Amino acid sequence: MLTRKCVLSAVIATIFMSASALADQQVIDQLSHLGVRVAVKDNLAAQHGVNCAALGADWGACYQATITLTNPGAALQSHDWAIWFSGIRQVLATGNDQFKITHIVGDLHKIEPTAAFRGFPSGGSVVLPVVNEYWQLSLTDVLPRWYVTSSQGTPKVITATVTEKLSDITTLPATQWKRTPDDANILMTAENRYLKNQATSPVSAAELRGRILPSPRRVDITADNVSLKQGIAADLRVLPADSARVITEEFRAAGLRTGGRFPVNTAIDPAGFTDEGVKEGAYRLRISQERAVITGYDSRGVFNGLQSLMQLIPPMGEPVIPVMSLSDAPRFAYRAVFIDVARNFHSKAAILRTLQQMSRYKLNILHLHLSDDEGWRIEIPGLPELTSVGAKRCHDLSETRCLLPQLGSGPDTSTTGSGYFSRQDYIEILRYARARQITVIPEIDMPAHARAAVIAMEARYKNLMAAGKVREANQYRLQEDGDDSRVTTVQFYDRTSFINPCLPSAQRFVRKIMNELIAMHREAGQPLETWHFGGDEAKNIYSGPGYTDKNHPQPGKGQRDLSLQDKPWAKSASCRQRIQQGEAGDFTQLPGWFALQVSQWAKSAGLKNMQAWQDGLKAIPSAGQFATETVALNFWDTLYWGGVNSASEWAEKGYRIIISSPDYLYLDMPYEVDPQEPGYYWATRFTDEQKIFTFSPDNLAMNAETSTDRDGKAFSATGQGSWPGAAGMSAQLWSEIVRTDEQMEYRLYPRLLAVAERAWHQADWELPGQQGQAFEKGKTRQVNQQQLQADWNRFATLLGRSVLPGLDTAGIRYRIPVAGARIRNGVLEANTSLPGIRIEYSVDEGQHWRNYQPQQPPAVAGKVLVRTRSPDGRRSGRVVSLQAG
Template sequence: MKIKIKALLMMLPMVVCAILSYAQSTAERYPIIPKPQTLIARKGEFAINASTKIVLNNKDEQLKTAVSFLVDLVNASTGFQLSFVENASKNVIVFTLDPGMKNEEEYRIAISKNIIDIRSKTAAGAFRAVQTLRQLLPPQIENKQVVSSVKWTIPCAVIQDAPRFEYRGAHLDVCRHFFPPDFIKRYIDLLALFKYNTFHWHLTEDQGWRIEIKKYPKLTTMGSWRKETAVGKTTTGTPIMDRQYDCKTYEGFYTQEEVKEIVKYAQDRFINIIPEIEMPGHALAALTAYPELGCTQGPYEVATRWGVFNDVFCPRDTTFKFLENVLTEVMDLFPSKYIHIGGDECPKLRWKNCHHCQTLIKEKGLKDEHELQSYFIQRMEKFINSKGRQIIGWDEILEGGLAPNATVMSWRGIEGGIAAAKQHHDVIMTPGGFCYLDHYQAKSENEPLAIGGFTPVEKVYSYEPVPDTLTQQEAKYIKGAQVNLWTEYVATPEHVEYMVFPRSLAMAEVVWTTKANKNYTDFLHRFKKQALRLDELKVNYAKHILSDAK
């Protein structure tokens, strides 16, 4: 018996090595991010060639949109003109809508040498399946020109998959720095590749108003530009006399036609865009254009440095009418169920010294300025609800009493999310320590300037959106999580990509994959393969973790 035990112990390292080797080879053959719920590997490959056909078993325009994405991708890089046919028994990719599936984005892919059979409940699920096929194809599939030297094969497997969370979001601030429409589309494309379904577009700030509102043209003629921009770290603690500026006018905004085009572009990739119009704070750009909306009534100036400013919207009837008119135009542009109204970082100094605000507090029987902010948010919520929409706000909207139907985005840690869930309000988790991509991601002297903090890929990957202090019933109100990129120190599209990728891939797995299926080492092996895809797409991603993925 002792001899057998000793022999087994001697074999143990070899067994462990074999298991790790198999796991690595599986990750290399099936480098899907986020990791599917179940994947059964099969021998063989499906080869795409000039004879490959597409069959749609349902006459559904959205399904055709989802599948056309695959057709266009393959046609551009392979030169094969995949065509739709009514029936085929081999060398065919078949899409079927299956109403029996439970999850709206669930899909099943059975890949054999002759057929790829894809079933999903909705067209959105079919599109997620397409992204899985895309990731299994050689990375050269991303090339926009014909590549003749590649075998276009997909490894055989059976994949059953569905997201863990219904909300999987990525945010981009275009106010501190503006990014052109073509880059916004590229950003959406990259989110779609890794199965994000929500783009949170932060459109108004102290430093610039970035969306055309036809009823109020001065929002863009005056509010979309600033006379100069602070250089270096100027957020806090820097004496005014020591601040440096670039002395260059900075401007930019999206026309309503550009917004419509981007919204449609996102819809075709099954991504919902949530617009954010900040209130009652972060309002300097709007106040510069329409000073009568502030407590002091100006004059104001679009902010040229970063930080939080005391001048905010004054809760007058004229202000509410202005915001209602703005949001009416915004809602006409964005079909999203949710409209983000900010609600964060609203100093109360002006309200404390404003005769109108203090009179309103007494008239409404409010306790203080925090309850005045709650009154402000609840009044705007009633208007947005009357249009069939719902509000999302940062967790400060909890202060003074939460609006009845509000969804809370918890960013100052997880406490706001816990409090909202215990009140049975929907929650999107986005705590700064795990989800803020404006933090440094490597301890290197070569890292570009960031706002601070240290959030490497592994820390993002380690995040668990459901706090263990919630009951099973309360946990149902955690609808998902989101990564955020604020752009005080991010001035170019290339820098955006550097900050977002690959950390957004880690979050993609957090919000899609079950806890039991997550494994950071396995993620690294899969990312090493997907990095080749990012190379083909010419994404300026941070390469720190490639050395860890050996």
């Protein structure tokens, strides 16, 4: 009888649970149809009566917004639900007692009903006023894929938020584009864009004849031509076999027969290169009526010369090239593209397309950011949890199956929040790069920005402990029991963002990862020589200068209870012991101490170089303390915040400086000052092709004369005599809000061509650095602006007429420049930043589009739409609207 009662109770419980789960799912299903709208009300809340400092805002900066939830269905009274969303700003206060917002971890937040919740009325809306830290100046500050949970139901995305067109879910009034009242940036309206574009004058086809990108050092072009109509006979024996295959394929893709008549001879002669600063990759190209001869300093030089020859072949029409000669060598030996695949994953296909374009334009380093808080993206034999848990994001509060959602990835693994390169994928990328004379540098970020690894290894620990395998469980654990340090990172993670560097198990983990990556590179035929340690932002954000203790407040700073905040690892017994033993001076020196340990392991593993982001090495007085032969750092101080001086200070310590300045070289920043333009903007409000083109990486002070700070204001900088010049240059694409491959290519191109130009070629208008030489926009007149403008005109016209058609052919989804336009006396005037791009206009709300002819500008009336179009005619740029009279 007792058994029957137990069975009956179990059946009843199951039925009850099923009924409960069904009810929960019905709540989720209904709420998944909510309308969602985030609207900015006041980006200058501190100036309009809100005490942002008392709310804890960094430097007392906050903004007011509203979240409106609209219910299109039947009324819903349930209190058993939560709406989860990603928000890159901290919520400081809420203004509707029916709801509470809780910060979970990173950018993940949760909206829940309170006891005062009165339900979602049928066909009605509820409004949740919020005060958030900082400001929202771009539509892309709001992230997609909000989702709903309810007890036992399956989480579901709110349909309205499944969009990459973020204007669908956010409203940013035209007046709310300034960060401060005295923001001096120029908003890019159609009219302002037209005025800006007017400074660029197209260069004639005759002037562009024989010109390539990046610009060679010396060029001599004759009036004669040679036809390649009968094909070429290229002798590629001096190249590695895989590189020779690449060149052959690319000649064929250019429409040339490779078993033809015109000889292309190649040779390697290092003794013939005596006047070039950087010899690796240097070459000479001679084209006569009889043959082309390419002589390289090394095989990379020959490869570069062949790429230059291919650029001379017209994309359409008869393959005729000039009789000419050029002598060329790179400005920097290190010319890099950095791609973050950790925050959002980008496909192997997209990486291969990037490598193809890098080789064409002589960029030779691909720096892959393979790990961060939000994802681990490389398969490591023996540690499957790194990808089975750390490469996935989903709604699992235990985080034993995946990481919690971040950056708008939603509640399941179907988006680019999840993904990784298998071991074979990575080896294929390496081989593809090797064939194109490109070196791949993998970065495993540590000890901060490591949450994906930490959580994955915790899942491993729990599984093995449950199986009674205590020794194996502790073998690679990255956290320490008893360390409950209260830390808030820059991206609002807690202590799980940090590898504990003091643990022997963490040290074993690093050596394991290092050895496995070395093995992959060896198998791919591209031996690993550089270990990129990462090292950045290992700190508590509340220790920054914009915050103050609320018990002893300082004016203008965010007031926080700093007694509730610790330094990283402050409560780690292992780290305290190492400090007491004198291995590190204090907790703030632990990242640097760890970097030195890693350099020892790198040397023991046969690696020559160590590399890091500069702030990870700030506690180390000299590069000479590292075990590796050289130490390079990615320099990412903004120039207007003292970067000119700090670059010199780092160089004096013996580091090789890779210029990675965020105000010029972070390609996740917007192209222009326009809320519709995607991108973060903490370092600058805009970075377009022209700004990168005018960047001077060797004379950093000079940039103060050619650009402005983040607020569009002039800043001053003075040359430092101890500055030896840069060792290299790197463009960065961070992927927090770059969710798709298409968005990645939009951010990269065509700006990457300007990066290639400056990394390879030092322009005549760039001034040599001089100690004490001061620069400031609008005050000094040392840069030859006429020479600079003429050089830009050439470059911009080449981009518009030659490069973009090639990107079309390669299937690259680059950004098509937005048209500038104005109406004067009833006549439409339009232009683009890159001459040669077709412009179209419509006078009937886009039903019909007409080609714009600048020689015969049309008379218009009423509303006019204007857009640009890609050279192949398949895509159009963003539409701008004007009103005539």
